Amino acid sequence: MLCSADRRVWCLSLLGALTMFLVQPPADLWRLAWLAPLPWLWLIQADTLGTAQPWRVLWVGGLCYWLSAIHWLRLPHPATSIGWIALSAYLAIFVPLFIWTSRRLVHRWRWPLVVAAPLAWMALEQLRGWLLGGFTLAALGHTQWRWTELIQCADCFSACGVSGIVMAVAAGICQMLPERGVRYRMGHALCGAALGTGVLAAALCYGMWRMAGEPLPHGVPLEVLLVQGSIDTELKHDPAAAEQVVRQYDRLTVAALEAYSAGLPTPARPDLIVWPETMWRYGLLEIDAAHVLPESVVEQMLGPAVGSDLAAAADARQLRCQRALEQERLDGVGAFARRYATTWLVGLDKQIFTPLVPAGVQNFNCALFLDATGKVLDCYEKMHPVVFGEYLPLAERFPWLYRLTPLPAGLTAGTEPVAVRIADRCVATNICYETTLPEAVRSLVLTLEKQDRRPDLLVNLTNDGWFWGSSELDMHLTSAIFRAVEVRTPLVIAANTGLSASIDGSGRLLKRGPRRETATILARVYPDGRRSPWLVWGSWPTGMCVAIVAVVMLEGWLFASALRIVDRPADQHLG
Incomplete structure (x- = not known):
């Protein structure tokens, strides 16, 4: 039986797992977020946990929380349930780390709880944003996206x-609430409450100041038509359904353009039309001149070879066929x-056939800009594919690894950001x-700024059809809201199955x-132009929190090692 301490x-x-889950989508009881950490904070504040193996118990609590919070990860494919459990098990480690680190700061270093707990929490949120490619969804601060004044400090x-x-x-x-097993000190409680209140008040004052300096809309807005179809991923990946996918998006686009021009003496167009990620199902091709196409493909494109010097013409036919296949797409x-007679940004795949890689082909997830004449303006290749979701480590060298997974192939990461001028906006x-x-x-904004191409608008192309309208859509949208504040740049989203959106720089x-329905959104975007301190110093402030937590962990390890060394002679004597 469990003792009372256990x-x-x-x-x-x-x-704590339950309350922290309730403040995230789908329950989304966001006002509860200010109380949700209390059960875990009581464990930090307690003079002793009174049990031999508390960290295993806390890991189980973290596991329950993450299994609930990211339950949507099991939806894309039966095999992703393994990833759901594995990722939850990994993220659960941060709960005992948070409580252990905070307890060490409070009880050994004598820091007040109101300083120790936020520092440890920020450090560990930053760490999970750095490790294994980064996972930042379901952050505690994300619950407050509706409180616009509060979230302005994200730009710091x-x-x-x-x-x-x-x-x-x-x-x-x-600190204000008496708790069994915790010595209650009125002075400490009042100081803690005052410090917490002061932090909140300072954040709100900063937010109101930043919003007071928000530029007023001026000039002509950039008009962006966001097209949201509702194509579940299984349908999108059915080769026979490619035409159906394109037809749905084309129908939505044409209807929106007709509505846009309705009542005008001459046809008009928005400045930009955006389709979501990979919704143009006929991907681009690039073929390396050193890649040799099968003769059957060459004959299908160009017809049988004729003439006496067939060998001499083979290389020329290969090159003509390669260029014809590329141009056809x-x-x-x-x-x-x-x-559509306007600039179009569309998500699609691209394959590069080359003998320079072991697999013979590189796959890219792209966003293609075309002008009103159909000319390609630029093509962005996704720079940060999702590890285990879009590629496997080492699989470019060992392509056979993909045969062990549901992934048919992996994505190759792009190397540089892209910006295009549209209606005098970047x-x-x-x-x-x-x-x-x-x-x-x-990094995207800073790189473009150094090239004198700082974006006036960020456009995100998303396919969340994997997740069947679940709470992943809400978490993804919330992340975009914070990115807009951090870099002080308006951001629009075209998302298959939702949630498409328009977000300003505040x-x-x-x-x-809507969620899992078709729609079109006409966003009128004005540039923000404000400077963001976070663009200057990046993660240095939270990185300092990580450094302090690292010192605490190192000190704890050295302290435990010293105790084992001191105890060893006594153990040997008793033996």
Whole structure:
């Protein structure tokens, strides 16, 4: 049977998992976020946990939380249930790390809870944004996206800073509440409450100041038509359904353009049309001159070879066939761009056939800009594919690894951001999961700024048809809201199955599409232009939190090692 101390740790660990889950989508009880960490904070504040193996119990609590929070990861394919469990098990480690680190700061280093808990929480949120490619969804600060004044401090400390504010207030409340097993000190409680209140007040004052300096809309807005179809991933990946996918998006686009021109004496067009990630199902081809096409393909494209010197003509036929195959794919997408008669940004795949890689082919997830004549303006290749979701480590060298997974092949990462001038505005793009990575978006903006092409608008192309309208859509959208604030740049999203959106540089959600339904959104975007401190110093503030936590962990390890050395002679004597 469990003793009372064991039961207490179990109850508070699981209660914390429940309350932290309830503040995230789908329950989305966001106001509860200021109280949700209390069960875990009580464990930090307790003079002793009173049980021999508390960290295993806390890991189980973390596991329950993450299994619930990212339940949608099991939806794309039966095999992704393995990834769901594995990722949850990994993320669960951060719960005992948070409680252990905070307890060490409070009880050994004598730091107040209202300082120790936010510092440890920000450090560990930052760490999970750095490790294994980064996973930042379901951050505590994300729950507060509706409180626009509060989230303005993300342009100093990113979303981790907002999480720290929420945790500081929760810690202040915790210090005010008497708890069994904790010595109650009125002076400490009042100081903690005052410090938590002061942090919140400072954040709100900063937010109101930043919003007061928000530029007023001026000039002509950039008009962007976001096209949201509703194509579940299984349908999208059915080769026979490619035409159906394109037909749905084309129908939505044409209807929206007709509505846009209705009542005008002459036809008019928005400045930009955006289709989501990979919704043009006929991918681009690039073929290396050294790649040899099968003769059957060459004959199908060019007909049988004729003439006496067939060997001499073989290389020329290969080159003609390669260029014809590449142009055939461009002609198809270019014809649609000419029909729309405006700039079109469309998500599609691209394959590069080359003997220079072991697999013989590289696969890219792309965003293609075309002008009103069908001419290609530029092509962005996704720079941050999702590990285990879009590629396997080492699989470019050992392609046979993909035979062990549901992935038919992996993506190759692009190497540079892309920006195109549209109606005298600079428009940059990224794809899908990249909006969840603060450093990736910051790097994109800084790189383009150094080239004198700082974006006036960020466009995200997303296919969330994998997740069947689940709470992943809400978490993905929330990440984009914080990215807009961090880099002070308006951001629009075209998302298959939703949630398409228009977000301004202060993180206001101006327009949002429906969930798992078709829609079109006309976003009118004005540039923001404000400077962002986070663009200057990046993750240095939260990185300092990581450094402090690393010192705490090292000190704890050295302390434990020293105790073992001191105890060893006594053990030998007793033996």
